[in-house]
Amino acid sequence: MSTMLARIGRHRQRYENNLRLVSGCIPYRLTKGNDCETDNLESRVEVLMISSPNRDDLVFPKGGWEDDETLEEAACREALEEAGIKGKLNDTPLGVWEFRSKSRQDMCSLEGGCKGYMFALEVTEELETWPERENHDRRWKHLNSAATSGCAKHWRIS
Template sequence: MSSSPLLSRKGRDQQRYDNQRRLVAGCIPYKLNREDDTGSDDLLDRVEVLMITSPGRHDLIFPKGGWEADETAGEAACREALEEAGVRGILNDTVLGVWEFRSKSTQDTCSLEGACRGYMFALEVTEELECYPEKDCHERKWVHVAEAYKCCRYDWMREALNSFKNLLTGKPVPPVPELSESSSFWIVKPNAADHAIALC
């Protein structure tokens, strides 16, 4: 009995939007090393986070992508982690935060086109796959939290790391608006321009 291959979801037929902003979900995948070679007692010195390369660029990002109509934000975050980084794990259902940003292709425009609202979570990795749907598009790199800050290209990524650190150390994570999983979001059928590669 053979298992079916993992496939990435394609297109935006089921994409969620809210006030013309594309809704995105992602996570900070992490693992806790059993031993710390620095001899430190600080938990964060033993934590590594997984970052991935961005297609066509050299910077590192956290796995994230479109939140679709048939899934919760957490399910979308787990799916993106599997598709882009080839990892599975235990998702903490505390939302690290909600950030608004623009897709890379629309950074310099003033319209709402390309605007995204991203929900980020923490994912404790329990399985790292050798083969995964977007392996040819993304390379993986495990880094210590301090190094991850240096790799972050955008402020919202550093803010997500701050919330992640708070979550791990038992400090309060800033509250976020209630996550509605249903009808307050509307779905838009893609037009020709929407078939471009998703850059959020």
């Protein structure tokens, strides 16, 4: 079994108008309905969020879009590296947003500006080990509880 390593460094990073380009996903799954109460599709959706070093809130997997991959490949790579998951990516972005990095360690540019693209990822596989397991715990949350977190509420993915 080969071990996948997380990419490090910014030498392949893409920029546009001095903004670091970022790609990520909102991993989700549908839970099985067990009674009439769960007929509502929204109540069956769970999203996977991850912890991040030096932060109290949970975030969705995301990271830099590099020059040797497509935007979609970057989103899938980040999901694998940070959350240890694989799945079916919807290739239409859920949205595009601009944000400022909250961490000096994750500075997007000299000014801290990033432009991010988020995709829906239907999770089909959860790995027991993954490249950044030491830095990220993963937690499934019902869509309603995730939507009220600072991360999802403001599209502040990181």
